[in-house]
Amino acid sequence: MAELQKLHDAIMSGDTKTAVAVTREALAENVDPMELIRQYMIPAMDEVGRLFQCEEYFVPELLLAARAMKGSLELIRPLLAASGRQPTGRVVIGTVKGDLHDIGKNIVASMLEGGGFDVIDLGADVAPERFVEAIQRSNANLVCLSALLTVTMPSMRTTIEALKQAGVRERVKVLVGGAPVTRQFAQQIGADGYSESAPGAVTLARQIIAAL
């Protein structure tokens, strides 16, 4: 039996090798990948964030923890994406300009893929014009913006403004999320939806597409 608490501890200590090994063992034993994410991986990152805030951890520790989290996610991602495939809609997703945090965005992207969406993932630190280009090129009907820093939240507004300027705002619905983002902020910047979680993002995306 895989000792799942070890996954939590390995992410916290930035031990990619152990994180990957425990994840592989758990998946081989048919543990639900979402259980790994929800109960062990996200709480580990939350704890890392807390330790960073009280200056027990510094940027190198954050980077090591993020690398361990990513190592595990690479094994989990194909499973999430394979879980229910019929084209539902096309989504352009990215973390907004100035923001390098992409772990939550990657989980949202994987779950949307699993929910049957075609996902065009632009990565992190995505400038507004790159969102515009991707929408123009792909005929996407949904755009997902992620931000983890309070200082990059305004990039969400700038991105929505750029969509308006380029004349593509009416073609897409915009969802926003990320730890500091709130429903109220989403309304203020003229987004069409907000969710605090990846499964919530999928439900919302489905509702929005169904109403189009």
Ligand code: B12
């Ligand atoms: C890992 C990490 C890093 C890594 C990122 C690696 C990577 N590839 O992502 C590194 C080391 C690079 C980093 C750097 C920095 N970080 Co940092 N980081 C974190 C940490 C510990 C975890 C973030 C994370 O991955 N969480 C787990 C994921 C799963 O959660 P999530 O992103 O919120 O996503 C979920 C939901 O929000 C939602 N969601 C996410 N996106 C979207 C999008 C849509 C459309 C929807 C609907 C939903 C949705 O679904 C996800 C899954 O459920 C957080 C602390 C924390 N606990 O959040 C700090 C934190 C975000 N970082 C912080 C800071 C200050 C920094 C730095 C400025 C540090 C520095 N001095 O250099 C730099 C900034 C670099 C930059 N320009 O971006 C602060 C931000 C404070 C603030 N409010 O602005 C935090 C909160 C730490 C803290 N407590 O102070 N960081």
